[in-house]
Amino acid sequence: MTKQLKLILSLVLLAVIIVGGYFVATNKSGVESSDEKKIGFIYIGPPGDHGWTYMHDQGRQFMEKELGSSISTTYIEGVPENADAVRAIRKLAESGHDLIFTTSFNYMDQTLEVAKEFPDVKFEHATGFKRTDNVSTYAARFYEGRTVIGHIAGKMTKSNTIGYIASFPIPEVIRGINAFYLAASKVNPDVKIKIIWVYTWYDPGKEADAANTLINQGADIIVQHTDTFAPCQAAEKAGVLAFGQASNQEDFCPNAHMTSIEDVWGDYYTARAKAIVEGNWTSTDTWGGMDTGMVKMSPYNEKILSAELIAEAKALEESIKDGSTHSFAGPIYNQAGELVVAEGSVADDGMLAGMMFYVQGIEDQVPQ
């Protein structure tokens, strides 16, 4: 080792010590003094995905606006649904957050794990089913929106063939397909539904391919249960009709878009944060439908839909809200022809939550 190198090495080490020392010395974070409540969010994707995470972020911003300076919010985006999630959730809990929303199903056990360690912090887990004293769960009855679009689709289709792009065969998606089909076949017994599972929530290219395949097979309406607006765009290009998902997609396909099912979390988030501010938060299980405003229909496209049909759709919305219409009102048969919901009754939440069968009339099998 030459002398110069030794010198360089010592200089470098010295510099490391000085810089490191600076960091350590300044590593004192200011202590929060105000009594403002901190609300944290864990996101599965980027807030700009224009789908699932985007709508949660819209909810967060709405809450901020409503509650003003009594709260402040933080989010961590792109948190994978594995062991990393515990650390992310825990960091929010540790850094003084009073209420933490974990916005994807597979954060379930991770949320519970952190909640156990921080009994004073309150947690809200989206779409899960495990609750404790400081963990609530919340989800939306999106299938109610599917009933409305099913009704519209049944009336609007000319080829009697509707293309349905589905993500993964989980109860949430199957429930949507059934609700859609029940409503569509009620107004149009000849309606047929073609389903393509793309096994992703998020791949614009693949979603467009699926939409084009369905259109090529004669579908004149495209329904999606995936996250991007590619299917709606493909429909626009091919000159057929479509429904959007999660957020209002009108801008991307103005001539194809009839309406979207929107996820609206703002009211719920505001109410829960308010409960924290007022100190009366309790653990609850919320499965909110159109009546709570969690599920909303985007403005109906007047260029495509007749005033009459729009009025029908709005009336259907109202009757879902007041409970006179239920998406799964009996009699409902499964594909084997067995009665699963009797005439005069409706499917209970347990059946809906774990729904893994198609109703009678869907000419397809649930992939296993």
Next chain:
Amino acid sequence: MISIVPRGSSSQLMFILAPIFAIFLTLFFGAIIFAFMGYSPFAALKIFFISPISNAYGLSELLVKATPLALIAVGLSFCFKNNIYNIGAEGQLTMGAIFGGGVGILFYDVNSFLILPMMIIAGGIGGALWASILALLKIKFNTNEILTSLMLAYIALLILDYLVVGPWRDPDGFNFPKTRSFGESGRMPILFDGLRVHFGLIITLILLALSWFVYSKTMFGYQLKVSGYSPKAARFAGFNKNFLIFSAFAISGAFAGIAGIGEVSGPIGLLYRDISPNYGFTAIIVCFLGRLHPVGIIFASLIIALTYLGAEDAQLFLQIPASVGFVFQGLVLFFLLGTDLLVNFKLRLNTLNG
């Protein structure tokens, strides 16, 4: 002109200096980027490198994250030393999780100290089996392992997907795509109360030490090195090429499989999609950063793990988006890889046209 001249032997000094140099470059360019983005450079760098490990929990998390990376990387070094480009450790990890996790699910309600060792062994076997497919394909059919290992990684992920959606779905889980939780006997013991660092760390350290021993003290390790460095020499020396290929794959597969079962029986506790945040792919970078050497791999795994934790903290405390974290991580890697040059080469300023 500056020309690059090989050193006779690797420079020990540069071995230590190069990473320090890289870190300085990163700090410098990182500061510029953060300032450009409108964040305070000092605060950002502090959040990235100091804040994540400023308490016991942070240090424990660093180890939780580094454990699978180091274990997979040292396994891969057996392949890379032999010039076998097994880039499908993600698949071997997944197979390990499936085999080991399968045992865990089967005995979820049994209480016995035998269950965890059985899971770990099953995990190792699962990973090794998956990798031996690659070995057989290469030996028997001369297939390119870069491609086959990548393909098998995707296939393994889809098999896991099939199992958690289908036959292994939790009967009490409302048909959501996940299995039931392993029993207490199927979980890695926690090393310190309240922290997540688990027994997998000990296994990793043992296997790292064992790998070092194999490389430096055994004939097998010597043969691996020679056949990687000079296949011709290895042929002349009469080494069994196929045996070396097979064992390199099997070892790396087994290590990745154990990392997989360590992850699911450690911090996770059940099987579902997305059990690994691309540990198998990140470990490839760790392996090369650590210069295929067990000690280097330890440091590399810690550095890479730190950049992940730093990116999370940067989001939380400074609202720096996750994407900036990725950019910064990419820079760290570029500098570390770039300055690697100094270890085996020296720069010479040429006065003449060289």
Next chain:
Amino acid sequence: MDSAMIIGIINIIIIGTTPLIFAAIGELVAEKSGVLNLGLEGMMLVGAVSAFVTLVITGSYFMALIVSLISGLLMSGFFAFLVLYLIANQVASGLALTIFGIGISSMIGKNYIGTPIEGLSPYFFVIMSFVIVILVGYFFKKTKTGLIIKAVGESHNSAHSLGFNVIKIRFLSILFGGAMSALAGFYISICYAPMWQEGMIAGRGWIALALVVFATWNPERVLLGAYIFGGVAIIQMNLQAFGVKFPGQFFNMMPYLVTIIVLVIISGNKLRIKLSAPACLTIPFNKNQ
């Protein structure tokens, strides 16, 4: 099924397969020169986002194409500098390039997600993909430069002693690969699914990488392979829509399984693989060594 439907299916396959061809043919040239660039996914993302953002700002498809190509040259030029001048490990550098590309693309595109644009017709680029493949094939078979690139990939030491500038040739080959990846990205965000979404390449870079080996470094076979990959994906969607259901995961495995099987068949012939696989792939070159 009538002929109109078959034409429709073929149309969907062609549109979806084209980006794979662009990315794979670029990577093929880089690999022929002896450099493996695993950063395809990252370069495609950056190509896609820079094209999209430029289009939104300038409204010009031509500018979008130019800026996208430049972004590919920059990304790949940086990679080339690392692996050629700093002799960094190619596998690790390529993976790092992908991480960097994921980050920088979402940084650039942050404010442009959900901006509607008018998509461009894909057919010009579909034809272009065939032309490029044929030109690259001709280039390697008939031109002197093509032969030199092959020689560099076969044995950089002999090429060097014959007086060829190994580093320069590799640098240019990598740049070509980068430009083609960016073109693939441009095609995806402007023609195929006209939008910008983070991570919208969705693994196509890795499939393109697989294609190169699948094609045993033969340009024309890249076309064939790409259409097999693309075709299987679309045909399975058609079967699904006809009500034929498989466990979806097993069907999704098909492209990967088919690749392995084809690879086994091709690689079994040792002579053929020897004729096509660049012997110096991933091996660094230093003229002073």
